Amino acid sequence: MTKFSFDLQATDGRARTGVIHTPRGDIRTPAFMPVGTAATVKAMLPDSVAATGADILLGNTYHLMLRPGAERVARLGGLHRFMNWDKPILTDSGGFQVMSLADLRKLTEEGVRFKSHIDGSTHMLSPERSMEIQRLLGSDIVMCFDECPALPATEAEVAKSMRLSMRWAQRSRDAFGDRPGHALFGIQQGGVTQELRAESAEALKAIGFEGYAVGGLAVGEGQEAMFGVLDYAPDMLPADKPRYLMGVGKPDDIVGAVERGIDMMDCVLPSRSGRTGQGWTARGQVNLKNARHADDPRPLEEGCGCPGCRNYSRAYLHHVVKAQEIIGSMLLTWHNLHYYQVLMAGLRAAIAEQRLAGFVADFHARRAEGDIEPL
């Protein structure tokens, strides 16, 4: 049986490319992970997600524990079988979403007690329960249960929260147990304070994980502050393990994160945008609701290999978005996920060939051109 391992193949500046090996298949890095919150990447069949080039999906522990329930998923053969996705799955710990979505939260050293936003039922999430849920789901990459403090927060609040998360990281490691082929990732916290980031990194390295996430970013601090942290935080984590930036991001966030040594990312943006008529292209974001597309026979993105661009005009996409037809969500989600994976493949090739600076310059130049002119 393949063990979980990371093969770092090339670097270009701080950027890295490699392969994460898992029993369920390889993950080419830098990797973008589409989000399959409730056991589905919204508006996509799994075969289509794989066709975009995704090697791994993210599932949300908070949503899945509430509905359909982790024990139920386990009885049904695990999340992969349940949702018909046989490649790797990473699950978050539930920590972030219990703070952002649940009602009546009560945070203690033990964990978080909360009421479901779906039916009001009471639940407890702790490091031990989060590990149990992620094991029941059958996740390939399990995330430590952590706390992400709500912004704005004082440095003292951030420090206190980070130290709680580090105690929870040890409890997560202890509860995870010995699971060959499965990985547990620690999550660095510490906000935008370099000393706290360093303290967190040391605490995590002392415990030891198969990979490390940079947590507590992409929570509203803005790209400049995020890049400020990424200028130093990834380098505090072991170079021979994957580094995962949680919840990022827009294409230019992704490029900047990869430049700063990030190997994995996830975000709902491409799929969520696809359900609101937004298309992401090399020339930026395109709002298909705009009337200028109504008679445009050109594809959303010339040369794109997704079904939406190969088979349909902007006029059609405009029509189905305006008419709120499901196919609009299907085609635009597919396009966006495809565009993101094309971007990741471009980044990987550029790093492997030591030409990332040129790739990034070209990326920004094409975006600066803006969308194609109306006919």
Place this chain on the structure above:
Amino acid sequence: MTKFSFDLQATDGRARTGVIHTPRGDIRTPAFMPVGTAATVKAMLPDSVAATGADILLGNTYHLMLRPGAERVARLGGLHRFMNWDKPILTDSGGFQVMSLADLRKLTEEGVRFKSHIDGSTHMLSPERSMEIQRLLGSDIVMCFDECPALPATEAEVAKSMRLSMRWAQRSRDAFGDRPGHALFGIQQGGVTQELRAESAEALKAIGFEGYAVGGLAVGEGQEAMFGVLDYAPDMLPADKPRYLMGVGKPDDIVGAVERGIDMMDCVLPSRSGRTGQGWTARGQVNLKNARHADDPRPLEEGCGCPGCRNYSRAYLHHVVKAQEIIGSMLLTWHNLHYYQVLMAGLRAAIAEQRLAGFVADFHARRAEGDIEPL
């Protein structure tokens, strides 16, 4: 260039099987036509619709004329190219939906003036305009513009309406012109009165059409009354031309209509049901919302070849329906359209092999069994 023609290949009792040849491909009859109202079969990509076995789609003139507009579709290369469906398309005339959906209708000998239910704009539909719109869309099978009286209606009202429709049928024929490879179908009216059905059939035959529809049914009269009309109405129409029953129906409606000599049908039921958590199987209708499916690892329908049944459990379908995930609509629509096409293929084979009575008996016996027992 292939002309439009109907090749009647076998009969079994009053039931018929054959092939309609068109320049865009053959249509095996009896045929079920999925409905693609607004240039999309809701929640399906066209390749998937074709994969279910559909040879032809139906498009709605009323919806398409209002949004995106027939002239726009024509500028964009026609409806087939617009919606990426290269097989035949039948369009209705708009007559039925202008009466059921539009606001402020005014019916005259000339046609119907109405306000759009989308934006309140004023439009006119007449035989001539309906023919023009269907030509602009590029429809392969064009329907005469007719009036379908609202129920309940007196026999005198039905007679008056039918005679207006027959005058409109002549105007439709005149306006259709000479379009090789395209067909114009007349629509028989006359409600549930045999003499009026006969008068309508004679009027249509005197004009001459490439096919004939039995209209004015499936509008709330009930299956018994509908079958009562189908006991005589199809035989009033030319045997060497396709006979189309508009807006039908449930699987048992379809079987009964085929037994009575119908060659073509259309209905939103399989696709609409798929968006409300309903699955159609050989053993009847299954409500996937029902909690009894929550832990059921079995497919919706054993042996079914659709992706929903091949790759997912009832538990998964229940979960995504309850969570209102788009994939629930996608998988159940696909299943339902697949089931309908399997039913049509079974009917065609049974007629060709002179064993329709046995097929129909088996169809009803399996439905009588009801859905599989809960585990």
